[in-house]
Amino acid sequence: MQASKFIVCEHCDVVYQRADLARKQTALCVRCGAELYRGPTMQLQTMLALVVTSLVVFVIANVYPLVAMDMHGVENHSTLLGAIGAAWNTGVGSIAVLAALTVFLFPLTQILLLGYLLGSLLILHRKPFGFIDIMHALRLMRPWSMVEVFLIGALVAVVKIAGMAEVHAEPGLYALGVLTFLLTVVNAFDLRLLWDARERLPE
Ligand SMILES: [Zn+2]
Numbered sequence: 001m002q003a004s005k006f007i008v009c010e011h012c013d014v015v016y017q018r019a020d021l022a023r024k025q026t027a028l029c030v031r032c033g034a035e036l037y038r039g040p041t042m043q044l045q046t047m048l049a050l051v052v053t054s055l056v057v058f059v060i061a062n063v064y065p066l067v068a069m070d071m072h073g074v075e076n077h078s079t080l081l082g083a084i085g086a087a088w089n090t091g092v093g094s095i096a097v098l099a100a101l102t103v104f105l106f107p108l109t110q111i112l113l114l115g116y117l118l119g120s121l122l123i124l125h126r127k128p129f130g131f132i133d134i135m136h137a138l139r140l141m142r143p144w145s146m147v148e149v150f151l152i153g154a155l156v157a158v159v160k161i162a163g164m165a166e167v168h169a170e171p172g173l174y175a176l177g178v179l180t181f182l183l184t185v186v187n188a189f190d191l192r193l194l195w196d197a198r199e200r201l202p203e
Contacts, residue, residue: 007036040193041122047189048118054111054182061175062104067158070166079172080104083154103150106141107183113138114186121197131198135191142187148180 007018009029021027021039029036065077078086080103088096113134120128128134154173161167 009034009036040196043189044118044122044193044197047114047186047193048122050182050186051111051114051118054179054186055115057175057179057182058108058111061172061179064172064175065170066154066172066176067161068168068170069161071164077170080176099150102144102146106145107147107179110138110141110145110183110186117194121194121201125201127198127201127203135194138191145183145187147176147183151176151180 005018007016007027008014009016009032011034012029012032014029014031016027016029016036018037019027021037024041025039026042027036027038028034062080065079066083067078069076069078084096084099084104087093087099117128117131117134120126151173154176158167158169158173
């Protein structure tokens with residue numbers, strides 16, 4: 001969400017020069033009254049809502065099994081961490097570690113750190129402790145949070161296994177799909193808004 005200098009009304013095509021909005025202000029089109037863009041606090045509140053939703057969906061994706069397999073009458077439910085553990089046990093340790101980092105550890109750390117920063121800034125109105133280090137960590141982690149790669153891999157595996165055993169998707173897999181979408185949106189947020197929000201708070 002890079003802020004550009006100009007903004008075009010989506011409804012009537014009038015072009016405006018973007019001005020800095022204060023907290024909770026909304027810029028409206030003079031001609032048609034449509035919303036053009038919002039002040040930083042509103043965007044941050046949307047971000048906080050998405051981060052909290054991501055955490056809930058992350059928990060669901062990890063608690064519920066991803067797939068269920070029925071092999072000769074024996075039902076086998078596999079969770080995300082169960083699949084990573086199985087990969088580790090079958091000797092593909094490097095894949096297990098990679099999956100654990102990119103699908104579990106990085107996304108969870110990202111969600112928790114963003115939640116901590118946004119919660120401090122928006123709810124407690126306090127400058128978060130360790131802000132600069134956390135912002136650097138978030139920037140470094142961004143490209144390594146790759147739930148979508150795992151999701152595609154899981155879907156391919158399901159299709160392949162489908163020939164050998166009865167297999168069906170379980171709630172965890174749907175949650176993982178939703179999480180992929182949510183994290184894409186969260187990762188598109190302009191982190192500079194957090195710097196701005198911190199600047200506006202008194203010492
Ligand atoms: Zn307009």
